[in-house]
Each structure stands twice: as structure tokens, then as C-alpha cells.
Amino acid sequence: NVLILDFGSQYTQLIARRVRELNIYCEIHPFNKLPEDLSAFKAVVLSGSPFSCRNPEAPQPDLSQIKGKIPLLGVCFGAQFMAHNFGGEVVGSNTREFGRANLSFIKDKEPLFKGILEQSQVWMSHSDSIESLPDHFIRMASTSDVLNAAYRIEGEDTYGIQFHPEVYHSKDGAQLLENFLVHIAQVPQTWTPSAFVDMTVADLKEKIGDDKVILGLSGGVDSTVAATLLHKAIGKNLHCIFVNNGLLRKNEFDSVLDQYKHMGLNVKGVDATDLFLDALHGVSDPEQKRKKIGNSFIEVFDDEASNVKDATFLAQGTIYPDVIESISVNGPSATIKSHHNVGGLPDFMKLKIVEPLRMLFKDEVRRVGAEMGIDSKLLGRHPFPGPGLAIRILGEITKEKVSILQEVDAIFIDALREWNLYDKVWQAGAILLPVNSVGVMGDERTYEKVVALRAVESTDGMTADWVDLPYNFLQKVSNQIINRVKGVNRVVYDISSKPPATIEWE
Ligand code: XMP
Numbered sequence: 001n002v003l004i005l006d007f008g009s010q011y012t013q014l015i016a017r018r019v020r021e022l023n024i025y026c027e028i029h030p031f032n033k034l035p036e037d038l039s040a041f042k043a044v045v046l047s048g049s050p051f052s053c054r055n056p057e058a059p060q061p062d063l064s065q066i067k068g069k070i071p072l073l074g075v076c077f078g079a080q081f082m083a084h085n086f087g088g089e090v091v092g093s094n095t096r097e098f099g100r101a102n103l104s105f106i107k108d109k110e111p112l113f114k115g116i117l118e119q120s121q122v123w124m125s126h127s128d129s130i131e132s133l134p135d136h137f138i139r140m141a142s143t144s145d146v147l148n149a150a151y152r153i154e155g156e157d158t159y160g161i162q163f164h165p166e167v168y169h170s171k172d173g174a175q176l177l178e179n180f181l182v183h184i185a186q187v188p189q190t191w192t193p194s195a196f197v198d199m200t201v202a203d204l205k206e207k208i209g210d211d212k213v214i215l216g217l218s219g220g221v222d223s224t225v226a227a228t229l230l231h232k233a234i235g236k237n238l239h240c241i242f243v244n245n246g247l248l249r250k251n252e253f254d255s256v257l258d259q260y261k262h263m264g265l266n267v268k269g270v271d272a273t274d275l276f277l278d279a280l281h282g283v284s285d286p287e288q289k290r291k292k293i294g295n296s297f298i299e300v301f302d303d304e305a306s307n308v309k310d311a312t313f314l315a316q317g318t319i320y321p322d323v324i325e326s327i328s329v330n331g332p333s334a335t336i337k338s339h340h341n342v343g344g345l346p347d348f349m350k351l352k353i354v355e356p357l358r359m360l361f362k363d364e365v366r367r368v369g370a371e372m373g374i375d376s377k378l379l380g381r382h383p384f385p386g387p388g389l390a391i392r393i394l395g396e397i398t399k400e401k402v403s404i405l406q407e408v409d410a411i412f413i414d415a416l417r418e419w420n421l422y423d424k425v426w427q428a429g430a431i432l433l434p435v436n437s438v439g440v441m442g443d444e445r446t447y448e449k450v451v452a453l454r455a456v457e458s459t460d461g462m463t464a465d466w467v468d469l470p471y472n473f474l475q476k477v478s479n480q481i482i483n484r485v486k487g488v489n490r491v492v493y494d495i496s497s498k499p500p501a502t503i504e505w506e
Contacts, residue, residue: 002026002187003041005034007049007059007077013324014166015045015075017361018177025191027359028324031061043071043185046078048164052128053081053090071157071185079151079160080128087134097124100169101143103150110140112152112159114179116172122149122163123170130162157184193364193371197229200356204233208313213354214305215315216297217242217267218386219256221379222317222357225369227265229356230315232372236266238315239308243300245293246273246399247388249413250406259378272300277399284395286506293387305351314351320361321460362460382427383461391506395434400487405432407485408451415477416455425467428455431494431505439482439489448489451481456503464498 002019006012006028019026029035031046044066051058061081066072074082084090102119122143130148133139137160141150150161159180165173181187213230217223217240230238242260244253257269279292305311357365369379385391389409393401408430416422431452439446453474458464478491494501 001040001042002181002185003035003038003044004028004047005031005044005061005078006047007031007051007061007081009048009050009077011164011166012047013321013361015047016320017363018166018174019045019181020191020361020364021174022178022181023189023191024181024187025359031059034062034065038065038070041070042187043073043181046072046074046081048076048078048125051077052092053077053084054092054128067158068153068156071180072159073180074158074160075166076126076162076164079162080126080130082153082158082160083130083133083137083148083151086137088137089131090128091131093127093129097126097129097145099124101145101149101163103141103143103163105141106139110152111184112140112150112176112179114183115175116179121169121171122165122173123167124163126162130160159184193367196360196364196368197232197371200229201233204230204354204356207354208234208237210237211313212237212239212308212311213313213315214308214311214351215240216301217256217260217265218317219248219252219381220317220384221362221369221381222319222365224260224374224378225365225372226315226317226356227260228263228369228372228374230354231263231265238266239311240265240267241301241304242267242269243297243304244269244271244273245276245297245388247276247293247390247397247402249384249389250410259375263374268304270300270304272296275300277397277402280390280397282396286391289390289397289506290387293390297386312352313354315354315356317357318355319357319365320359323358380423382422382425382429384427384429385504391504392429392431394431394505401432404449404485404487405430405451408432408481408488411480411484412453412477415473415480419470419473421469421473424457425455426458426464427461427503428453428467430454437490441489446489448487450490450492451488452492452494452505453477454494454503454505456498458498458503461503464503466493466495466497469493 002024004015004026012028016026016028049059080090101122101124103122105113105118129146133148133151136154137151138154139148139151143149146162152159164170165176215227215238217227227240242257260267276296279296280289283289283292366379389402389405390397393405412430416428431454433450433452435450436447437450455467455469456464457467474493481488481491
């Protein structure tokens with residue numbers, strides 16, 4: 001178990017992911033909320049920070065129970081903080097140093113650099129530099145611009161590095177983390193999907209006993225994996241509810257429901273299309289749509305849940321990035337769209353919450369799903385927003401518009417699969433625009449809808465870039481859409497990145 005102390009760096013989550021990739025379990029805690037029992041941690045990593053350690057308002061972690069007692073690695077701010085606090089000198093550089101640099105080793109055979117060659121490329125991102133090291137700090141490496149790029153403290157397993165081993169551009173970063181965690185701190189590499197499944201199933205059994213649990217399935221990866229874990233633990237006492245809000249992809253409700261049944265899940269499908277579309281009648285504001293859909297969902301779900309007698313738990317597919325976001329140093333970030341808040345269901349449901357995926361990153365959720373034998377096609381599905389097609393129909397929603405968009409979307413997504421492009425794209429879909437344009441079909445003038453196609457590359461949805469899909473692919477898809485879908489006479493492709501655009505149009 002590894003503790004990562006967060007000082008608010010944009011890279012903190014990345015450190016955690018790199019550690020997990022070594023099959024080592026780790027947790028991120030804000031620097032000012034140390035876990036009470038530190039004995040569970042075999043190593044500690046200090047993250048970077050947007051603050052300079054010379055700023056009086058900079059984070060001031062209390063390392064008295066850590067430094068010299070548990071192997072410790074300070075990254076960027078973490079390294080500067082230790083140097084500054086123990087008698088060294090940290091100064092502001094004239095320019096922010098950002099980008100590639102190459103390491104020269106001062107001392108050979110340092111265990112932290114085992115297997116890493118001279119001139120190894122590292123990634124810098126800092127505006128302070130450690131000018132001089134305190135006594136007993138031993139310089140291990142420099143770069144052409146940074147004298148003290150890496151140090152250790154004599155007689156301790158304490159290390160500081162100015163560069164960021166967690167980012168992709170630090171070529172040997174993973175090796176360095178492995179050296180620190182596995183060879184120096186001797187943390188066991190036992191965090192594997194199968195160990196996670198065994199451990200979680202045992203925990204769930206103990207926590208839930210013979211009680212009943214309710215879970216809302218969405219067809220997405222997280223809720224499906226959460227349900228499968230719970231099913232393994234408590235079998236038929238898991239009552240799943242899968243709501244059709246009428247805004248899913250074409251045929252999705254039936255085909256996913258079928259899949260769930262084949263997986264042996266105790267699932268009830270509820271078709272509430274009319275209720276949702278009625279609630280959305282006349283609504284065109286994006287946030288209003290989300291509210292209406294959220295409220296309708298609660299109404300339907302609450303109704304169904306009350307049919308499950310004596311349920312005591314509500315299960316959710318919350319994953320680690322949501323948890324980190326809600327407890328991070330900087331607090332949850334500004335609301336751009338309301339889904340970015342971690343909301344729960346209302347109090348009146350009075351159920352205890354169980355979240356079996358709370359500590360997993362998305363890629364780990366997929367690996368755990370694969371470990372349990374969930375179909376790879378289901379696990380590889382693109383993310384799909386909770387409000388579904390409602391936020392891809394700009395303006396007012398009608399049944400007719402939903403069915404037009406479902407047809408367009410199905411042609412696009414099927415073609416991506418056919419052309420083996422589906423897995424190269426992080427998320428894709430079609431958007432129905434609230435404008436008509438003039439066209440000509442046969443000898444007739446048409447005046448019909450425009451659709452936009454969107455396909456993006458991303459790792460977490462926070463930033464995204466449009467995908468350079470082949471022209472002949474776009475041409476085929478555009479032809480098929482216009483020829484087959486009545487009511488559409490024009491197709492455009494969205495070439496905006498996020499930021500400044502967002503992935504969805506609403
Ligand atoms: P944006 O549009 O904010 O989307 O760039 C980022 C990711 O979030 C999804 N998204 C939502 N998911 N409820 C959800 O469950 C929502 O209201 C919602 N809005 C956007 C979007 O599909 C993308 O994956």
C-alpha cells in the first residue's frame with residue numbers, strides 16, 4: 001500500500017495510475033489530511049503543486065511521522081519542499097522550465113536509477129530550482145539547466161526528484177518508480193485484477209450478508225462491472241433496475257437487457273420512454289434537460305426500488321476519479337456541466353451506499369471486468385452520457401427527432417466498427433442540429449435537417465481532440481445517412497477540440 005500526498009498538482013492522478021500499473025495499490029490523500037494509521041503504508045510519494053514552496057501560503061505538510069521512517073519520494077514541489085525546509089536554498093528561475101531535459105548522473109550505481117541510462121530523457125515543469133542542498137543531502141543527477149535534478153538523504157530512504165516520472169515524456173519514469181517502490185521500499189506487487197475481485201467479493205459478502213441490494217444499470221461499463229462483482233458476492237439478492245429513458249441508442253435497451261439476462265443478473269427492465277419525453281416536452285435549455293431527466297429517473301427508480309421489499313443497500317458504480325475530484329486539495333472544480341458533480345440519489349431513499357469500484361481507475365474497471373469474463377465488446381463501449389440523446393438533439397426534443405438521430409447514430413457507429421475504427425476512437429456520436437438546409441434529391445428541392453458527426457480521442461474526457469477519420473470513410477457514412485435517413489439532407493463533421501469546445505454540444 002502506497003500513500004500519495006497531493007499538493008494540488010495536475011499530475012497527481014497520473015502518479016497513482018503509474019503506481020497501479022506496477023500492480024501496486026495506492027491511495028491519494030490531500031496533504032493536510034494524513035490518514036490516521038500510517039503503518040499501513042510501505043512508501044510515500046509527495047506530488048507536485050501549483051505553489052512555490054517559498055510562497056507563505058504554500059502547503060505545509062507535517063512529515064514528522066513519515067520522513068526517515070517510511071521510504072519517501074518527493075516529486076517536483078515535493079523535492080523542493082524538503083530541500084527548502086531542511087536548510088537548503090530554493091530560488092525562482094528566471095524562466096519557467098517546461099519540457100524535455102536529459103539526466104547526467106553524478107554518482108553511479110544509485111538504486112533509484114537502476115537500469116536507467118545516462119542522458120535519459122525526463123520531463124520538467126517548474127519555475128523554482130533547488131540552488132543548494134542541505135547537509136546530508138546527496139546530489140545524484142543534474143541536467144544542463146538544473147544542478148540538483150535528483151538527490152537522496154544520507155542514511156534514509158528519502159529521495160527528491162525535480163522532474164516528473166509519471167508523465168509519458170519521462171522515458172524511464174516507470175522504471176524509476178519501480179526502482180523506488182519495488183526495489184527500495186519493497187512494496188509487494190499484488191494488486192492484480194484477480195486479487196481485487198477475490199478481495200472485493202469477500203468484503204461485499206461480509207458487509208452485505210443476507211441483505212438485499214438495489215442497483216441501477218445504465219448499459220455502461222462501470223455499472224455493469226459493479227453489478228457483476230455484487231452478483232458474484234450475493235447472487236439473487238442483487239436487484240438490478242435498467243430504465244429505458246427513450247433516449248438510448250437504437251435497439252440498445254433490448255439488446256443490453258438481453259445481455260444482462262444472459263450474464264445471469266437479476267434485472268428488471270423498465271420502459272419509461274413516455275414519462276421522460278413528456279417531462280422534456282417544450283424544454284430546450286441543456287441544464288433544464290439534465291434536471292428533468294435526473295428527476296424523472298429518480299421518480300422511476302424510486303418507484304421500482306420500493307417494489308424490492310426490505311432492501312437495505314443502494315449500489316453505485318462510482319469510480320476513483322470522481323472520488324478524488326470531490327476530496328482534492330482544490331475541492332471540486334467549477335461546474336461546467338452539472339454531471340461533473342458527484343451527486344447521490346436523494347435522502348428519502350434511506351439506503352446505505354455500497355460502491356465496489358470506488359478505488360479503481362477506468363482502465364482498472366475494464367481489466368476487472370475482463371477478469372470476470374464480461375464480454376469485451378461490452379467493456380470496450382464508448383462512454384455515453386446519462387441524459388443520452390437528449391443532449392445531442394439541440395433544442396426541443398420530440399419522438400420523431402429521437403428516432404431520426406437513432407438511425408443516424410447507428411449508421412455512424414456500425415460503420416466505425418466495420419472499418420475497425422471503433423476502438424481507435426474514445427467516444428463518437430451524432431448530433432441533430434436545430435436548423436434546416438436546402439438540398440436537392442432527384443429533381444426535388446428538399447429542406448431538411450443537418451446532422452453533425454463527432455469522434456474524439458481522449459483519455460478521461462477532460463481534454464479531447466477530434467479524430468482524423470479517413471475522408472473515404474466520412475464520405476461513405478455521409479452518403480448512407482442522407483440516402484437512408486428521411487429528414488436529413490446534410491452531414492457535417494465536427495473538428496473542434498476540448499478545450500475550448502466540449503465533447504457534447506450541450
Ligand atoms: P463534455 O461535453 O463535458 O463531456 O466535454 C465529457 C464527458 O462527459 C459526458 N457527459 C455526461 N455524462 N451526464 C453524464 O453522465 C451528463 O449530463 C453528461 N454530459 C456530458 C460526455 O459524453 C463525455 O464523455
